[in-house]
Amino acid sequence: MTNAHDFTLDAELSETAAWEDTETDATDTDASDADTDDDLTEDTTEDWQSGYADEPDPEEEMTVGAMDLAERHQLRRVASLSTELEDISEVEYRQLRLERVVLVGVWTGGTVQDAENSMAELALLAETAGSEVLEAIYQRRQTPDPATYVGRGKVDGIREIVQATGADTVICDGELAPSQLRNLEDRLKVKVVDRTALILDIFAQHAKSREGQAQTELAQLNYMKQRLRGWGGNLSRQAGGRVAAGAGIGGRGPGETKIETDRRRINTKIAKLRRELKEMKGTRDTKRADRKRHEIPSVSIAGYTNAGKSSLLNRLTQAGVLVEDSLFATLDPTTRRTTTNDGRVYTMSDTVGFVRHLPHQLVEAFRSTLEEVADSDLILHVVDGSHPDPEGQLAAVREVFAEINATHVPELVVINKADAADPMVIARLRQREPHAVVVSAKTGEGIAEALAVIEGELPHPSVAFTALLPYERGDLVNRIHQHGEITSLEHTGEGTLVSGRAHESLAGELAAYAVS
Numbered sequence: 001m002t003n004a005h006d007f008t009l010d011a012e013l014s015e016t017a018a019w020e021d022t023e024t025d026a027t028d029t030d031a032s033d034a035d036t037d038d039d040l041t042e043d044t045t046e047d048w049q050s051g052y053a054d055e056p057d058p059e060e061e062m063t064v065g066a067m068d069l070a071e072r073h074q075l076r077r078v079a080s081l082s083t084e085l086e087d088i089s090e091v092e093y094r095q096l097r098l099e100r101v102v103l104v105g106v107w108t109g110g111t112v113q114d115a116e117n118s119m120a121e122l123a124l125l126a127e128t129a130g131s132e133v134l135e136a137i138y139q140r141r142q143t144p145d146p147a148t149y150v151g152r153g154k155v156d157g158i159r160e161i162v163q164a165t166g167a168d169t170v171i172c173d174g175e176l177a178p179s180q181l182r183n184l185e186d187r188l189k190v191k192v193v194d195r196t197a198l199i200l201d202i203f204a205q206h207a208k209s210r211e212g213q214a215q216t217e218l219a220q221l222n223y224m225k226q227r228l229r230g231w232g233g234n235l236s237r238q239a240g241g242r243v244a245a246g247a248g249i250g251g252r253g254p255g256e257t258k259i260e261t262d263r264r265r266i267n268t269k270i271a272k273l274r275r276e277l278k279e280m281k282g283t284r285d286t287k288r289a290d291r292k293r294h295e296i297p298s299v300s301i302a303g304y305t306n307a308g309k310s311s312l313l314n315r316l317t318q319a320g321v322l323v324e325d326s327l328f329a330t331l332d333p334t335t336r337r338t339t340t341n342d343g344r345v346y347t348m349s350d351t352v353g354f355v356r357h358l359p360h361q362l363v364e365a366f367r368s369t370l371e372e373v374a375d376s377d378l379i380l381h382v383v384d385g386s387h388p389d390p391e392g393q394l395a396a397v398r399e400v401f402a403e404i405n406a407t408h409v410p411e412l413v414v415i416n417k418a419d420a421a422d423p424m425v426i427a428r429l430r431q432r433e434p435h436a437v438v439v440s441a442k443t444g445e446g447i448a449e450a451l452a453v454i455e456g457e458l459p460h461p462s463v464a465f466t467a468l469l470p471y472e473r474g475d476l477v478n479r480i481h482q483h484g485e486i487t488s489l490e491h492t493g494e495g496t497l498v499s500g501r502a503h504e505s506l507a508g509e510l511a512a513y514a515v516s
């Protein structure tokens with residue numbers, strides 16, 4: 001287990017709550033007085049708004065001597081992460097919705113590798129959303145700063161980077177409080193978004209089905225609703241540049257009214273979306289009930305985003321689902337009917353990928369989709385064996401399983417991308433996850449074995465039977481093939497003598513032909 005997840009939202013949120021209560025107009029600082037020649041590698045105690053003076057900065061608790069050499073650089077560049085601006089024609093360029101971004105992370109625990117993995121993932125997310133990553137930096141701190149996320153002394157350093165690179169957006173690797181976003185925007189003078197907003201944006205770009213779009217919109221509205229004050233303040237500042245004294249966030253009157261109307265509009269929209277989603281859920285529930293009545297076993301493919309879930313579904317069922325080297329390529333679940341080697345029918349579904357700290361709003365909004373995972377008979381938990389931190393991915397996915405009450409469903413770990421993975425890592429994963437199969441959805445390696453394990457784990461029909469079926473009841477024999485299990489089958493003078501297991505309603509029909 002790594003500590004990659006120690007950078008928890010919980011910690012941030014509880015701090016945030018405390019901070020929100022005492023929030024003052026700390027944002028009206030004049031940025032020009034905050035110039036320090038902080039070289040980004042060492043911390044300086046700096047002059048900051050007097051409002052913050054009695055807030056102990058947790059950064060100060062750390063002494064350089066106590067840290068490993070590797071950890072000494074508190075704010076470091078992730079060298080390999082900038083994407084080159086490719087040689088594209090001006091026309092094409094204008095069509096792209098490119099934002100030029102600087103990524104900023106706070107690294108609170110785990111190894112340097114964990115921190116770099118987290119930043120690499122943020123970069124992939126940013127690129128998936130259509131941004132160009134110019135620079136990625138992170139800072140070592142015990143906890144994110146409640147006011148500015150990174151240490152207050154680092155904000156100026158980031159501003160220099162923003163100016164030098166010409167970035168128009170800063171993306172922070174966490175879920176930030178409205179006040180943190182506002183404070184940062186005030187000092188950095190560019191748009192600041194957090195990881196949650198980024199993921200919501202990707203979902204909004206990718207959702208295709210009506211349900212997927214409604215779910216995403218619901219998640220976005222819930223996110224926005226909590227941040228109305230923050231965004232409102234920021235937007236007016238951004239629009240008008242510098243805000244005249246007294247007319248900023250503190251200027252209650254009209255602003256407050258506007259926020260109230262916005263909140264009401266959002267609430268109305270949320271209620272409408274919830275109603276629509278409920279109707280769509282109704283249709284799906286009917287389908288599911290149908291499947292249940294026929295006791296058709298269902299298998300869900302779940303796992304970290306980009307692990308190869310859709311590729312695996314394609315391999316296992318020839319489904320022809322979109323496969324893409326991109327995060328969150330699949331947002332709309334696909335269910336395929338398929339059969340076991342001996343002809344038994346079952347379904348296999350592809351689902352939306354999970355990610356570390358999947359925004360809570362999304363889990364809530366996608367709950368009805370995710371319920372299908374909780375309701376299935378077997379989960380294929382796909383993990384990318386070639387990823388730098390597959391254990392971290394397994395843990396992150398299991399956190400979501402817990403959140404959607406899916407922990408009771410039997411789980412088969414499918415270690416994918418065996419063709420690209422380090423055999424040592426595969427051995428390590430096998431050791432850790434004894435109930436696992438190793439496959440490559442790309443080459444087909446291990447697929448037959450995986451299918452055999454899957455078939456063996458499907459639930460068995462509940463009723464044992466032995467029946468002598470006259471030859472004109474070939475339809476019943478077919479149905480036993482599709483929905484039951486046959487242990488022996490013999491053609492006799494009077495008909496087909498079959499024994500095996502069937503679900504209740506089929507067993508009821510067979511009862512008329514029962515032999516003991």
Ligand SMILES: Nc1nc2c(ncn2[C@@H]2O[C@H](COP(=O)(O)OP(=O)(O)OP(=O)(O)O)[C@@H](O)[C@H]2O)c(=O)[nH]1
Nearest residue numbers: 306307308309310311324325328329330353441442
């Ligand atoms: N080398 C290798 N690449 C694979 C394998 N399986 C999938 N991939 C690649 O991994 C990338 C992601 O595959 P998908 O099947 O789209 O992954 P997914 O889990 O459905 O991803 P999302 O829907 O985005 O969450 C694609 O570029 C695939 O070609 C494999 O076994 N080996």
Ligand SMILES: [Mg+2]
Nearest residue numbers: 309310329330
């Ligand atoms: Mg997919």
